[in-house]
Amino acid sequence: LSTAIAANFLAAIPALAAEVSDDHTSIWSRQQAEKVALTKETTAPPVDLDFKLVAPDQWVWDTWPLQNRDGSLATVKGYRIAFALVAPRSLGWGERHTQASIGMFYSKNGKDWTYAGIPYNKDKALGHMQWAGTAMLDEKGKVHLFYTATGDKNNWDESRWAQTAEQRIAKTTFDIGADKDGVHLTNEGEHQIILEADGNYYETIEQFKGNIITAFRDPFFFQDPNTGKEYIIFEGQAGGDYSLKPENIGDEEYRKTHSVPAGAELYNGNIGIAEVLDHDITKLKLLPPLLESVGANHQMERPHVVVNGDDYYLFTISHTFTYAPGLTGPDGVYGFVGKGLRSDYKPMNGSGLVIGNPAENGYQAYSWMVLPNQQVISFINEPKDENGEVKFGGTFSSTLKVNLEGDKSEITKEGKQGEIKPFGPNR
Numbered sequence: 363l364s365t366a367i368a369a370n371f372l373a374a375i376p377a378l379a380a381e382v383s384d385d386h387t388s389i390w391s392r393q394q395a396e397k398v399a400l401t402k403e404t405t406a407p408p409v410d411l412d413f414k415l416v417a418p419d420q421w422v423w424d425t426w427p428l429q430n431r432d433g434s435l436a437t438v439k440g441y442r443i444a445f446a447l448v449a450p451r452s453l454g455w456g457e458r459h460t461q462a463s464i465g466m467f468y469s470k471n472g473k474d475w476t477y478a479g480i481p482y483n484k485d486k487a488l489g490h491m492q493w494a495g496t497a498m499l500d501e502k503g504k505v506h507l508f509y510t511a512t513g514d515k516n517n518w519d520e521s522r523w524a525q526t527a528e529q530r531i532a533k534t535t536f537d538i539g540a541d542k543d544g545v546h547l548t549n550e551g552e553h554q555i556i557l558e559a560d561g562n563y564y565e566t567i568e569q570f571k572g573n574i575i576t577a578f579r580d581p582f583f584f585q586d587p588n589t590g591k592e593y594i595i596f597e598g599q600a601g602g603d604y605s606l607k608p609e610n611i612g613d614e615e616y617r618k619t620h621s622v623p624a625g626a627e628l629y630n631g632n633i634g635i636a637e638v639l640d641h642d643i644t645k646l647k648l649l650p651p652l653l654e655s656v657g658a659n660h661q662m663e664r665p666h667v668v669v670n671g672d673d674y675y676l677f678t679i680s681h682t683f684t685y686a687p688g689l690t691g692p693d694g695v696y697g698f699v700g701k702g703l704r705s706d707y708k709p710m711n712g713s714g715l716v717i718g719n720p721a722e723n724g725y726q727a728y729s730w731m732v733l734p735n736q737q738v739i740s741f742i743n744e745p746k747d748e749n750g751e752v753k754f755g756g757t758f759s760s761t762l763k764v765n766l767e768g769d770k771s772e773i774t775k776e777g778k779q780g781e782i783k784p785f786g787p788n789r
């Protein structure tokens with residue numbers, strides 16, 4: 363078989379052609395990110411300014427539903443359960459990040475949610491604040507809550523918060539019960555650190571060069587339906603001696619004419635991954651990142667995976683202000699599609715953009731999470747009214763539905779605030 367024939371033969375078998383090495387890191391390049399532009403398929407509908415507060419005395423932002431080990435949405439005695447970052451509304455809107463805790467919510471109909479408070483003991487929890495994560499209900503009925511332990515409790519300096527906001531990935535467990543009075547988490551386990559930045563694949567706070575904030579956060583538990591292997595996927599930064607490689611810029615043709623503005627190399631976002639080695643998800647092994655946006659965007663926040671047939675969709679949220687110099691795009695959820703968890707990811711819609719805030723209301727919502735049934739939840743952020751006045755949200759936004767078709771997507775439906783319907787597969 364000549365190499366040319368062999369290459370043709372391989373190209374005809376998508377599963378084989380898509381195979382990459384175990385340490386392959388895909389790239390979201392400047393060339394791809396430059397194509398980001400809102401279209402009718404990707405522009406979010408306007409947020410209703412007449413929104414209701416899901417927890418009237420709390421700011422509520424990053425939200426995630428309780429998922430079964432296989433990723434499907436969990437129900438417990440007919441209740442849906444969700445977790446979200448919360449902080450007292452008596453604090454300023456901007457102060458909430460450094461006072462964040464994780465709150466629990468439950469709902470019988472998937473539309474009307476009850477806020478049940480912080481389910482853990484703040485003194486036992488790790489970190490000065492607890493940032494985003496995910497929650498998994500295992501086959502024995504244990505809830506595993508994965509979160510980001512941010513800042514050292516004993517050495518927290520609010521005035522230098524970006525410099526002291528060290529992030530480590532933590533977990534705890536609970537038993538869960540439900541009765542006519544709602545859902546209860548009991549028997550809180552130990553809180554333990556399960557992952558820390560290694561300074562090689564992933565930047566440590568000591569290596570942080572001062573651009574915005576460093577990241578080692580937002581754990582997402584994922585069981586690969588095709589291999590049964592389990593992983594934690596998270597937001598990181600390229601570590602130690604990373605460099606801006608030619609491929610971070612674009613292909614050869616593009617590189618002939620594109621000059622990279624100074625400072626772009628400080629934007630070193632990546633999507634990290636660790637393999638789970640034990641059944642209780644306490645032993646993990648850091649692996650090279652799945653994707654990096656070095657030179658293109660500093661933050662690939664809250665990464666998560668949805669598998670649709672043999673397509674793996676890797677989603678992440680990002681901001682306008684975290685694009686590297688010379689590039690821009692909306693606050694939105696971005697997606698990449700491949701034929702396996704470790705693959706040569708292609709940006710959705712040619713650029714990566716899946717849902718973006720409309721240009722005239724660029725901060726109306728944030729922190730989208732695409733659920734396995736392609737419903738997309740998010741929170742109301744800073745929408746502007748018709749006079750241009752900002753109204754702080756801090757509550758669940760309307761649920762959207764996206765259609766995923768290969769590397770194309772389209773927003774197709776809008777539901778109620780915080781609605782999680784049992785429609786579609788993987789309910």
Ligand code: FRU
Nearest residue numbers: 424459493494580663664729
């Ligand atoms: C996204 C995010 C997360 C982080 C949290 C902190 O909205 O920046 O990455 O866990 O908010 O408030």
